[in-house]
Amino acid sequence: MAAEEQRLMSQTEDFTIGTVSRLTGISQHTLRVWERRYSAVESRRSESGRRLYSDQDVEKLTLLKALVDRGDRIGKIAGEDIESLRARLTSYEDHSLTTRQVAAGPAKIAVFGPTLAETLRDSPLPGSRTVLAETDFERFHTDAALGTADALILEFPLLEPGTPDTVARLRRSTKTDRLVVVYGFGRSADVEHLVNSGVRVLRAPAELHAIAALIDLPAGGKEEPAASESTQPSEPLVTDMEVPPRKLSPQALQRLARVTTTVECECPHHLVDLVRNLTAFEIYSGQCRNRNEKDAALHAYLHIVTARARALMEEACIRAAEADGIEI
Numbered sequence: 001m002a003a004e005e006q007r008l009m010s011q012t013e014d015f016t017i018g019t020v021s022r023l024t025g026i027s028q029h030t031l032r033v034w035e036r037r038y039s040a041v042e043s044r045r046s047e048s049g050r051r052l053y054s055d056q057d058v059e060k061l062t063l064l065k066a067l068v069d070r071g072d073r074i075g076k077i078a079g080e081d082i083e084s085l086r087a088r089l090t091s092y093e094d095h096s097l098t099t100r101q102v103a104a105g106p107a108k109i110a111v112f113g114p115t116l117a118e119t120l121r122d123s124p125l126p127g128s129r130t131v132l133a134e135t136d137f138e139r140f141h142t143d144a145a146l147g148t149a150d151a152l153i154l155e156f157p158l159l160e161p162g163t164p165d166t167v168a169r170l171r172r173s174t175k176t177d178r179l180v181v182v183y184g185f186g187r188s189a190d191v192e193h194l195v196n197s198g199v200r201v202l203r204a205p206a207e208l209h210a211i212a213a214l215i216d217l218p219a220g221g222k223e224e225p226a227a228s229e230s231t232q233p234s235e236p237l238v239t240d241m242e243v244p245p246r247k248l249s250p251q252a253l254q255r256l257a258r259v260t261t262t263v264e265c266e267c268p269h270h271l272v273d274l275v276r277n278l279t280a281f282e283i284y285s286g287q288c289r290n291r292n293e294k295d296a297a298l299h300a301y302l303h304i305v306t307a308r309a310r311a312l313m314e315e316a317c318i319r320a321a322e323a324d325g326i327e328i
Contacts, residue, residue, distance in 0.1 A: 014052040014257075017043075022195050024061045031061070038078035040064055047258070055203055056082065059210065063089055066213060086209065107215070108148060110174075112140040113155020116182065120153070125212045137166075144174050151178035151215040155204070159186025164193040171199075180214045182206045187266050241304045244311035247318065248275060252328045256317065259326050268324060271317040278310035 021028045034040040041057040053061075063085040068074055070089075077085065110132035111120045121133035131148050134140035144152060152174060156163060163186070171179060181194055184204045194201050200214040248256075257272045285303040290296040321328050 014046075014054065015058060017051045017053070019192060019195055020053045020058055020061065022198075023058055023201065024065050026061060026065050034061075034064070034074060034078065038074055040074070040078040060085065062210075062213065089213070090209070107150045109151050109153060109215075110134075110140070110144045110149035111153045111155075112137060112144075113153070113182070114157065116153060116155040119208075125208060127212075141170055141173065144170065147174060149174065149176065151180075152176055153180050153182070153211060153215070155182045156186075157184040157204070159183045159190045159194075161187070161190060164190055164197065167194060167199060168197060178215050180211055182211065185270050188269075241308070243304055243307045246279070247311065247314040248328065253317075256321055256326060256328050268317065268320045268326065271313060271320055274313045275310060275317055278306055278313060282306040282310055 017028050017031055021031060035043060041053065041060055043051040043053050043057065046052050060082050063082065064074065064077060066089055067077055067085065106127055106129040108131045109120065109125065109128045111117045111130060112134055114135055117133040117135050120130045124130040132140065132143050134143065154167065167181060177198065180200045180202060182202045182204050191201055202210060202214065253272050253275060256268055282303060285299050285306055288299045290299060318328065
């Protein structure tokens with residue numbers, strides 16, 4: 001696949017320089033200097049000439065800011081990839097963990113959400129203690145208002161128009177500014193509303209080290225999942241189904257992603273994200289290395305299933321575009 005095609009598929013959301021500045025804590029002037037002088041990231045331009053940044057750009061800039069704050073020179077680290085920057089930041093945080101815990105003790109975290117509450121209830125973030133984990137928001141709000149938590153983590157699979165106001169009321173009642181919202185889907189206007197109010201926002205799925213960084217916790221290493229033994233024989237994998245051809249090129253998806261729709265919920269834009277992600281995994285699963293025939297069969301199955309899901313979402317994307325009068 002061409003490098004340009006990979007770049008287009010990897011983009012999931014575009015942020016203006018003002019939004020990136022608020023998300024990362026880097027001034028707009030510094031962002032321009034880092035990009036122009038050190039090639040830290042490479043933004044693209046909108047049709048009106050405004051700089052636009054991707055999710056990956058925001059993550060890299062956040063890591064660069066954290067490392068520069070710790071004494072690294074931007075000219076030395078700007079060219080490193082995200083994985084290298086994560087490793088560098090982890091080494092700093094591991095080194096300072098003991099001192100920070102002795103000085104202040106573990107941070108007390110309150111977590112709301114269908115997935116993160118359960119995850120962090122049993123396995124708290126490094127350097128923290130989960131004091132509240134709840135899947136019912138009203139109960140969470142009541143308990144969090146008691147003021148026992150140093151930071152809040154809120155998980156919303158869907159950002160609704162009233163979510164920013166709900167988060168604002170929670171902040172007022174808990175009197176905490178250390179707050180991270182992890183969301184799955186939502187309108188860009190609602191994301192902007194949260195960012196403008198000072199809330200740190202991450203798009204799901206969010207890695208735990210990224211959440212920890214936003215609330216100033218040390219990033220832990222990745223835990224290996226425990227091996228499990230299956231007691232039931234697996235059904236044979238179906239690998240002889242036809243792989244449907246692509247209906248939308250990366251260029252068509254990019255055009256659709258840039259169009260301002262009349263649909264209030266921004267469904268066309270979210271469908272583009274889904275198609276891109278499915279296409280990327282379809283390609284990835286088709287290129288995975290195989291240790292044996294069992295691996296090869298699994299990857300062939302994943303490739304076919306993902307391709308069929310991608311074709312269904314492409315059809316949904318086309319219909320949504322037609323309903324909104326968009327030519328793709």
